[in-house]
Each structure stands twice: as C-alpha cells, then as structure tokens.
Amino acid sequence: MSSVLLQKIRSAGGISPVLQQCAPLWSALETAGERWAKAIFDHELSAEVVQKTPLSGKDAEQRISERFGYICLPYSTTGLRAVALDSTTAKRYAAIKLKQGSDALGQSPRLxxxxxxxxPARALWKELTKAIPVGPELPSDFSVVDPAGLPDSFDPEEKLLRVVVTLSEAGGGEDGWLLEGGEESPELHLYYETASLMRYAANLQSKASKMKSTAGAAGQENLRKQMRTSSIKLDAVLERLQLSLADCSRFEVGQVLALPDVEPGILSLCAETMHGSVAISQAELGTWKGKRALKLTSPILESFAQEIAEI
Known part of the structure; x- marks a missing residue:
C-alpha cells in the first residue's frame, strides 16, 4: 500500500462531514500549492491533499518542531495558524538558489x-491566505518566524486541523525533477484553526446551494419562456365523420357527403396535444377586415387552460 493512500485512510475520521466533503476548499488548497511550487522551484508539480488530522495546540506545537515551522506576524488566533516545510523542500530550494545539487547540501546546518x-514560507503564506481567506488580511510587511521563538503562540487546548499536501511530478513521471536528489516527495504541512475552516466550508456550501437553486429557477423560467413562445397547431373543424376504409376508397369527384348535424357557420376550435386533436372551444365562422375569421362562442376548455397556466 502506498504511503499516500495510507495517509488518506488514516485521516478519514474525526472531521466534520461538512469540512471533509468540501471539495472546493481542498481543490483551492491544491491549486495554491501548485502555484507556490511553480514560483519557488520553477517546475510544474501536482499538489494533492493526502491527510487531514485534528490536533490540539499542544500536539501541533510538537509536530511543527519536527520540521521547519513558521507562524505569521502580526499574530492571529484564527485562520491559518502555521505552516511547516520538510527537509526535502528546504534542501531543494537552497540548491536552486545556490545553483548546486541537492546532495551537496545533505549536511547543511539546520539554521x-x-x-x-x-x-518560500512567506510566499506560501501569501498563496494560502489568498486561496482560502479564513483569517485577517495580511499587511504588505508581514513576516514569518519560528514558533519556538514565541512560546505562547499556541493554546495547548485549542482545536487545529493539520492538512498535509504532497507535491509530485505533474503527469506522474518517474524520472523527473523530484527524483534527482533521491529524496522523498516534498510535503507542506498546514495548520488551520478548525472553527475558522468550518465556517468557511459551511459558507462555501451555502453559496453553492444558492447558486444551484438560482440556476434551477433560471432554467425553469427559461423553459417556461420557450414553451410560451412555441407554436401549437389549431384547426377549425366543421364536423368529424367516421367511415370505413372501404367507403373512403370509393370516394369520387363530385360526390356529396351529408352533414346532417352541422349548424351553418358553427365550428369547433381544436388543438393538437400529446393525446391527439382536442376540441378546446366553439366558434362561429365569419369575416373580419375582409378576411375569413373565427369568433369564439364558448370559454376555452378548462383542463387545457389549466395546463397553459402551469407552464
């Protein structure tokens, strides 16, 4: 089982479904990670959220100390609380800046x-706060510092969520940039205040629901307009006759068909529906402005009018 898949399985529990299933949130984090990697390493990498772990402030402080951790000044207790980079990221970035191979920096001092x-940490913070605006706006002169220099930066009981984003070769290449130094794939560890992230995820879902509802209503309105402007065939029918096929086959020019029950000038107005031709009103045949015309003499069939009203 791959380490990435194992991380995903381990991180499946302990998180609210609203947060866990908020695809736009995690997609935005991945996009921010890819933009950051492109700017820092000048290389196309794919970012993937592989782990989401609830932590206390005390646990987060311990985890951050194992990596190159940073918090932001001015300090805030909401939103993004800390970021941490691993040694692979640190060595690769240093090698690029110093124009050396990553293996040449294997014994470099941690400081x-x-x-x-x-x-890179400052650039990452800017990308993340732009992609996921869950905390206060950053001033242009903000700085990032080691949490160890601020012993009270985390409340031991506060609830945090650690999000692990792994970077890999775009397209899944096996002989690309990441394997040049023979090291593991870079990982970004992001520490968010859980309540801030929850509110943001709930807000995203609320907006998505409203947009879906609005789109549905707009779609129905457009359909209604199209149906109201569509055409329907109307026939003015004097009489209907029922004859056998044999009788019809014997029709001749000049033959007279008797219409004993027809009143002069009285017709039925018929509409073509899904159920065939239906008489929807009675009318009189006459003239209007020198042309043949129909004058309705009875209301439109109630069931037909009701169907139109519901469109």
Missing part, C-alpha cells in the same frame, strides 16, 4: 536551511 526557507 542555514531555516534561514533559506524564510522566503
């Missing part, structure tokens, strides 16, 4: 790599 990663 050196941390200082090198200040700029």
């Amino acid at each position: 050196f790599l941390r200082l090198m990663c200040d700029q």
Whole structure:
C-alpha cells in the first residue's frame, strides 16, 4: 500500500462531514500549492491533499518542531495558524538558489536551511491566505518566524486541523525533477484553526446551494419562456365523420357527403396535444377586415387552460 493512500485512510475520521466533503476548499488548497511550487522551484508539480488530522495546540506545537515551522506576524488566533516545510523542500530550494545539487547540501546546518526557507514560507503564506481567506488580511510587511521563538503562540487546548499536501511530478513521471536528489516527495504541512475552516466550508456550501437553486429557477423560467413562445397547431373543424376504409376508397369527384348535424357557420376550435386533436372551444365562422375569421362562442376548455397556466 502506498504511503499516500495510507495517509488518506488514516485521516478519514474525526472531521466534520461538512469540512471533509468540501471539495472546493481542498481543490483551492491544491491549486495554491501548485502555484507556490511553480514560483519557488520553477517546475510544474501536482499538489494533492493526502491527510487531514485534528490536533490540539499542544500536539501541533510538537509536530511543527519536527520540521521547519513558521507562524505569521502580526499574530492571529484564527485562520491559518502555521505552516511547516520538510527537509526535502528546504534542501531543494537552497540548491536552486545556490545553483548546486541537492546532495551537496545533505549536511547543511539546520539554521542555514531555516534561514533559506524564510522566503518560500512567506510566499506560501501569501498563496494560502489568498486561496482560502479564513483569517485577517495580511499587511504588505508581514513576516514569518519560528514558533519556538514565541512560546505562547499556541493554546495547548485549542482545536487545529493539520492538512498535509504532497507535491509530485505533474503527469506522474518517474524520472523527473523530484527524483534527482533521491529524496522523498516534498510535503507542506498546514495548520488551520478548525472553527475558522468550518465556517468557511459551511459558507462555501451555502453559496453553492444558492447558486444551484438560482440556476434551477433560471432554467425553469427559461423553459417556461420557450414553451410560451412555441407554436401549437389549431384547426377549425366543421364536423368529424367516421367511415370505413372501404367507403373512403370509393370516394369520387363530385360526390356529396351529408352533414346532417352541422349548424351553418358553427365550428369547433381544436388543438393538437400529446393525446391527439382536442376540441378546446366553439366558434362561429365569419369575416373580419375582409378576411375569413373565427369568433369564439364558448370559454376555452378548462383542463387545457389549466395546463397553459402551469407552464
């Protein structure tokens, strides 16, 4: 079983379904990760959210200390609380900036790599807050610092969500940029205040539901307009005769067909429906402005009028 799949399975529980199933949120995080990777490494990478783990502030502080962790100044207790980069990311970025191979930086001091990663961490924070605006707006002069330098930056009991985003070769290549140094794929660890992320996810779902409802109503209205402007065939019928096929086959020119029950000038107005031709009103034949015309003498059939009213 791949490590990515194992991470996804382990992270399946403990998260609200509203948050877990908010595809636009996770898609936005992945897009932000890809934009960041392109800017930092000048290479096309694919980003994928592989893990979402609820943590306390105390646990988060411990996890962040295992990597190159950063928090933002000015400090906020909502939204994005911290980001952490791994050694693979740090070494690869340093190698690019110094124009060296990643293996040449294998023994680099941790402090050196941390200082090198200040700029990528700041760029990542900007991308994330732009993609997922769940906290206060960032001033242009914000900075990122080591959480260890601010011992009270996390409340031990606060509820956080750690989101792990892994970067891989775009298109699934096996001999590309990521394997040049023989290291594992870079990972971004993002720490969010859970309540902020929950509110944002709920807001996204609410907007999506409203848009769907509006689109549905608009679609129905457009359909209604199209149906109201469509045409229907109307026939003015003097009489209907029922004859056998044999009788019809013997019709001759000049033959007279008797219409004993027809009143002079009285016709039925018939409409073509899904159920065939239906008489919907009675009418008199006459003239109007020098042309043949019909004058309705009875109301439209109630069932037919009701169907039109419901369109």
